[in-house]
Amino acid sequence: MFRTSLLLIAALIGFQASAATQVWDLNNSSGYSNSLSMNINGITANITGWSGTGYQNMNQAWIGHWSSGSGVIHSWDEYNSGTHHSMDNSGQYDAMLITFDQEVSLDSFSIGWHYNDSDVSVAAYTGGGSVSDLSGTSWNSFLTSGWTSQGSFSDLANNTYQSISPTVTSKSWLIGAYNPFIQNMGWSTGNDYMKLSGLQTSYSTTTEVPEPAVIALFLLGIATLAGRKRNV
Numbered sequence: 001m002f003r004t005s006l007l008l009i010a011a012l013i014g015f016q017a018s019a020a021t022q023v024w025d026l027n028n029s030s031g032y033s034n035s036l037s038m039n040i041n042g043i044t045a046n047i048t049g050w051s052g053t054g055y056q057n058m059n060q061a062w063i064g065h066w067s068s069g070s071g072v073i074h075s076w077d078e079y080n081s082g083t084h085h086s087m088d089n090s091g092q093y094d095a096m097l098i099t100f101d102q103e104v105s106l107d108s109f110s111i112g113w114h115y116n117d118s119d120v121s122v123a124a125y126t127g128g129g130s131v132s133d134l135s136g137t138s139w140n141s142f143l144t145s146g147w148t149s150q151g152s153f154s155d156l157a158n159n160t161y162q163s164i165s166p167t168v169t170s171k172s173w174l175i176g177a178y179n180p181f182i183q184n185m186g187w188s189t190g191n192d193y194m195k196l197s198g199l200q201t202s203y204s205t206t207t208e209v210p211e212p213a214v215i216a217l218f219l220l221g222i223a224t225l226a227g228r229k230r231n232v
């Protein structure tokens with residue numbers, strides 16, 4: 001009886017879901033670094049750059065911070081060769097690995113600058129846990145290493161958030177210049193040059209919402225029944 005009552009009380013407690021959202025600003029002009037760390041309301045994001053030709057293992061690249069967004073630079077040649085200081089797919093496929101300290105939904109992103117074409121691929125790590133190093137992975141083995149495509153987006157406009165509609169939440173996300181190894185859309189490659197200027201993430205919070213009046217009435221009923229039983 002007591003156990004059944006507890007279960008019934010639990011059923012009367014509601015759960016109210018709400019979403020906390022975060023906007024990560026990748027516009028700054030601090031130069032370039034091995035990684036970029038940010039914190040919003042206790043959530044941390046660590047961003048690293050990765051580049052690879054396709055069949056060889058990727059190498060970590062620098063993140064370049066510019067006033068119109070951040071780019072991925074995998075060599076001094078790239079640093080010094082104009083448009084390649086962006087996140088591009090000319091020569092090598094560049095991408096940013098964003099690792100959060102909790103599972104989030106990557107809901108949208110924006111670019112602040114592009115040259116020529118502006119096509120992007122997005123993936124989420126669905127292998128459990130998180131990933132902060134892609135050095136043992138090639139783009140060719142990417143989808144068999146726990147990563148799942150979350151869509152490709154073409155002809156992006158500057159300073160406009162593009163929705164992603166992800167199918168999962170994850171601690172690790174990847175966003176890169178259009179990459180057919182992530183999702184083959186048949187689009188042109190070698191001509192996409194972009195700087196990533198912003199990310200929007202969210203996570204859901206659930207709060208227990210007891211319904212006091214209903215529970216009080218229910219407990220009163222139980223007490224009355226128990227009293228009757230004793231009196232029999």
Ligand SMILES: [Ca+2]
Binds near residue numbers: 071072085086087094
């Ligand atoms: Ca680059």
Ligand SMILES: [Ca+2]
Binds near residue numbers: 118190
């Ligand atoms: Ca393209």
